[in-house]
Amino acid sequence: MTLISLDLQSRNGKTLAKLDVDSEDTVGQLKKKFHAVNKKYYPARQRMTLPAKEGQKSGEVLKDSAKLSEYGLSSGSVVLFKDLGTQIDYSTVFFFEYFGPLVIYPLFFFLPQIFYPGQKALPLDQRPLVQKIAVAYWMFHYAKRIFETYFVHTFGHATMPIKNLFKNCSYYYGFAAFVAYFVNHPAYTAPDETLSLVCFALAMVCQFSNFRCHTILSNLRAPGETAYKIPSGFLFNYITCANYTAEIWGWILFTIGTHTIAAGLFTAAGAFQMAEWARGKHKRLQKLFDGKDGRQKYPKRWVMFPPLL
Amino acid sequence: MQQAVDIPLKISQSAALLEVVHSAIGLVKSPVAITAMQVASRIWCLWGIVVPCAATVIPQGLLTAGQQAALGLPGWANINFITLMTAWACSEVIRYGFFALKEAFGTPPYFATWLRYTAFMVLYPLGVSSELTMAWRALPDIKARGLFSSTLPNSWNWGFDYHLVCVLVMATYIPGLPQLYGYMLTQRKKVLGGGAAKPKAKAA
Numbered sequence: 255m256t257l258i259s260l261d262l263q264s265r266n267g268k269t270l271a272k273l274d275v276d277s278e279d280t281v282g283q284l285k286k287k288f289h290a291v292n293k294k295y296y297p298a299r300q301r302m303t304l305p306a307k308e309g310q311k312s313g314e315v316l317k318d319s320a321k322l323s324e325y326g327l328s329s330g331s332v333v334l335f336k337d338l339g340t341q342i343d344y345s346t347v348f349f350f351e352y353f354g355p356l357v358i359y360p361l362f363f364f365l366p367q368i369f370y371p372g373q374k375a376l377p378l379d380q381r382p383l384v385q386k387i388a389v390a391y392w393m394f395h396y397a398k399r400i401f402e403t404y405f406v407h408t409f410g411h412a413t414m415p416i417k418n419l420f421k422n423c424s425y426y427y428g429f430a431a432f433v434a435y436f437v438n439h440p441a442y443t444a445p446d447e448t449l450s451l452v453c454f455a456l457a458m459v460c461q462f463s464n465f466r467c468h469t470i471l472s473n474l475r476a477p478g479e480t481a482y483k484i485p486s487g488f489l490f491n492y493i494t495c496a497n498y499t500a501e502i503w504g505w506i507l508f509t510i511g512t513h514t515i516a517a518g519l520f521t522a523a524g525a526f527q528m529a530e531w532a533r534g535k536h537k538r539l540q541k542l543f544d545g546k547d548g549r550q551k552y553p554k555r556w557v558m559f560p561p562l563l
Numbered sequence: 564m565q566q567a568v569d570i571p572l573k574i575s576q577s578a579a580l581l582e583v584v585h586s587a588i589g590l591v592k593s594p595v596a597i598t599a600m601q602v603a604s605r606i607w608c609l610w611g612i613v614v615p616c617a618a619t620v621i622p623q624g625l626l627t628a629g630q631q632a633a634l635g636l637p638g639w640a641n642i643n644f645i646t647l648m649t650a651w652a653c654s655e656v657i658r659y660g661f662f663a664l665k666e667a668f669g670t671p672p673y674f675a676t677w678l679r680y681t682a683f684m685v686l687y688p689l690g691v692s693s694e695l696t697m698a699w700r701a702l703p704d705i706k707a708r709g710l711f712s713s714t715l716p717n718s719w720n721w722g723f724d725y726h727l728v729c730v731l732v733m734a735t736y737i738p739g740l741p742q743l744y745g746y747m748l749t750q751r752k753k754v755l756g757g758g759a760a761k762p763k764a765k766a767a
Contacts, residue, residue, distance in 0.1 A: 436722070441715035515721040 258322070258329040262288060262302075270335055275322060282318035288335070298413040301336040341413035348403040351422050355430035356396040362434035363389045373440040382444035387454050388437050388512050395504070398461060406465075406472050429520045436516040445513035453511030460504035463489065467497035482542050484550060494539065495532035495558045502528065502559060525559070532558035568648060575655070576609045597746055600739060605651065607732060608694040611725075613647075615710055616701040620644070643696050650690030657682050680751040687747070691740050698733055705729060 256277040262270045271291050275284055285297040297318075304313035304325060313334060316325060327333070361368075363385065366375035436442070444450070466488055474483045489496030505521040536557045545551030557563045579602045585591045586598040613620060621644050661679040664671035671679075704710070711725040 436715075436720050439715055439720065439722075442720055443716045443718055445718075513718065513720060515719050 258327065258331070260284070260322075260327060261330065261332045262335050263332055264335060277321070277323040277327065279322055280318065281316040281320055281322065284316075284322065284333075285318070295335075295337060296341075298341045299338050301338050303334045303336070305332050305334060338415055340416040342416045342419055343413055344409040345403050345407075347414060347419050347422065348407075349400060350419060351426050352396045352399040352403070354423055354427040356393055356400070358427060358430040359392045359434040360389055362431070362438040366438065366440060369435065369438075370440050375440040382442065383447055384444045384450045384512060385438055385442065387450065388508070391454055391457060391508065392434075394458075395461060398465065402465070402468055406468050408472055408475070425523075429523070433514065433516045433520050436514045437512050443513070445511070450511045450513075453507040457504045457507035457511065460500045460507065464497055464500035464504065467500060471497065482539065484539065484543060484552060491555075493556045493558060493560065494536045495528070498528040498532055498558045499560075529558060529563060532563070572648075572651075573609065573614070576605050576651070579605065594746075597743065600743060604691075604694060604736070604739075608647075608697060611711075611729070612694075612698050612701045616704050619704040620697050620700050643693055643700070646689055647693035647697060650686050650693055653682065654686045654690065657686075676754065680747070680754050683744075683747050687740070687744055691736060695733055695736060698729055702726060702729060 257274055258277050260273050260275060262273060264270055271288060273284065273287050273291070275287060281302060282297065285300045285302065288300065289296050302316040304316070306313045314325070316333070364378075366373070467490065470485060470487055470490060474485055475481070485494075485496075489499060493499050502521065502525045505517070505524060509517040509521050536555075540552045543550045543552035582591075582593075583595065583599045583602050586593050586595045657675075657678050661671055661675045664675050706726045709725075711723070713721060713723050715722045
């Protein structure tokens with residue numbers, strides 16, 4: 255047991271605390287000790303890094319599970335602290351993100367008199383079948399997402415900054431209102447009913463495929479494991495982010511089935527964001543599983559959307 | 564005047580889209596969002612307001628005061644186009660002049676640097692107020708003509724109210740200008756330093 259004294263500084267060089275810790279303590283324990291000194295900064299709110307080395311822009315981020323000795327920290331060593339801001343659980347963020355669209359969309363369907371003043375809306379039983387299927391599909395999709403948040407997904411990070419909640423919610427709520435406005439409009443022109451039914455049937459196949467992908471990802475790691483694994487089985491044998499493939503095809507079919515540009519814009523925005531994430535994940539997996547030093551070689555796969563990506 | 568600057572204006576301002584591309588691909592260090600905001604406002608003002616509503620926002624041939632009065636046009640109608648061109652042209656001449664000198668000499672003369680990081684204090688508000696005035700004057704014409712707008716019903720179930728979009732775009736200038744202005748002030752402080760130079764310590 256080696257007691258060391260660490261100098262915890264803000265990024266502008268101001269000393270925040272001098273903490274006496276054991277060199278065999280983990281970074282997580284160091285964060286708890288700092289929290290005991292400064293109640294405002296609970297562990298999830300803290301990020302600790304080493305000072306930047308020559309030629310580096312920023313220093314190495316200290317992992318919670320790593321021991322302080324692994325970073326070569328000794329008495330008098332400086333550790334830089336960054337306040338990540340108020341944090342919120344991932345599951346809470348996702349709940350609010352998905353609960354909004356689940357409520358907003360049907361409001362346009364059931365209360366046209368509020369959203370389309372001066373327009374003569376048809377009674378529910380006389381509305382085009384497409385509008386009824388679309389509202390059911392939309393609600394099913396977001397109910398499924400909420401279900402997955404609590405019963406399927408496992409989160410690599412426990413929390414995220416609260417400002418992300420407002421950013422993400424405004425995206426989902428805004429698009430929900432935007433799409434709902436046009437699909438449920440009293441002047442809506444319904445496309446061919448057979449085409450719509452086929453599209454929504456295929457879209458439901460995509461929903462279940464997406465769910466299957468999520469369960470595969472969820473079962474990828476044993477409880478407590480954090481290391482990257484190569485997903486396999488079902489569509490993952492061919493595509494790195496097969497869950498995104500199913501998601502995007504679901505929305506493409508929704509767009510064709512409802513024949514609305516608004517839904518197309520929502521699909522495009524989502525696909526663009528998912529493509530960014532998918533490229534990142536694909537590169538990470540390729541880099542990690544390079545086939546060297548006994549490591550697995552990442553198989554040749556599409557990133558997200560064959561044959562384009 | 565409008566005829567004289569018409570083609571060069573359209574080419575130079577449209578080519579500014581490349582600035583966003585250069586920023587996005589990392590060719591230059593300027594932040595993508597800020598660059599996109601600056602370029603988008605000009606592109607919108609040019610192609611969304613000045614070009615389609617030229618008859619409304621630019622009195623033909625920049626009329627005399629007497630002609631303007633006869634047509635019932637406000638006295639500042641000519642001034643508006645002139646201030647817009649002044650703000651756009653001066654800011655670009657200063658900026659690209661600075662870049663050219665930087666390329667030629669490695670370190671541009673102090674005067675060019677000072678101008679690059681100071682002229683915006685006058686040119687930004689002038690440009691923004693000119694753009695907003697142009698847009699404000701075009702609004703009745705946009706509404707009357709249903710410019711770029713479409714209404715339901717149609718087969719793709721798409722309605723678009725360009726008049727409303729213009730009002731919303733104008734509203735974004737309210738938070739947008741302080742953000743851009745603040746960014747430029749920060750850049751100025753970084754490059755030119757803030758306040759007066761510190762007095763040198765006297766030798767004992």
